[in-house]
Amino acid sequence: MAYGITCTNTSGQLTLDSEGFLLGYLGKATFVSLTHASGDSIFSQAGYATYGFTSPGTGSIVCALGLRASGSSGARIESVTRTGSNTWSIRVIDTGTVTEGYNNLYWTNLTNATIYVWGVPSSVSGYGAALYNSAGVLTADLTKRPMIFTERVSFADNVMSTTMGSYVKPAIVGHTNSFHNLATDTGVGGTPWFNTQYKGVWEWDGSTTLTRGDILNTADHDDGPGLTTLGHAATSVLIIEANGLP
């Protein structure tokens, strides 16, 4: 390079480059609302929680879900959607503790998911250091805590648990990639097929075991054919030590 700055770790991997973005920690999302499970005897869908975040800038954000040390209780970030120039809506699926509705679907009664948010830099702080790329775009505000990927954890096809490192407050970026479907022929006339679709949630045992659990997301009766049965596809995710993040 003829200008700017590049840093690598001892393995030669990029860790900083003024032409790329260094994501800075922005804060936590806040709870907005709960949506109950809905539907009827033909089709029903699990509920979810919505969180909101207002960013100091208009750039994109990356969210990490704090893992609860609760064994079989799990959660997952379902979507991150921009709702305004600097406002975001984050949908969380959570097993919670309550089932309801026509097929005993879960809805979360939990409002305490922890969602950490990082974003591209939007302004300089007036102190410290900042980096700009060759186009003059601000790419790093070195006064903000950078997003650090402590490790990448992988799951093979249909493997539900794996081992990760030891953390005080782990947070996860990524999807369980676990959309498995089941179709049962009930033999009942009219709508003989009972289809269930499951979505994965992250479960942490408080130690070093990370599990992608399943929760029933939708259930429907149909006259067929039944849904194609799907397994749990391989996935990889990032783990971040969130201890100390305000």
Added chain:
Amino acid sequence: MAYGLQILSNTGTLVWDSTTVNGGLVVDLKEFAPGVSGGVFSYPNWAGHSAFLITNDSPSLVSLSTSSGMPVVTVANSSTEGREYALAVL
């Protein structure tokens, strides 16, 4: 440290050390509205580096192979929800 770059918090705690942190520099972020396809990431500055996508969508981290020419990744969002994808290089 004898080389590299460190970042300290305002209380003096080391939060980042360029020589020891895991690789994975985000070089681009893009937002995808529901159903939008054809979003393209290109990262010619980092040709030769391995790369992956960061997303809350499925699959989470996609390992990408760089070509010898212009590294380009095309992403589609088939979901009914908005998505953000970040491209990281190692």
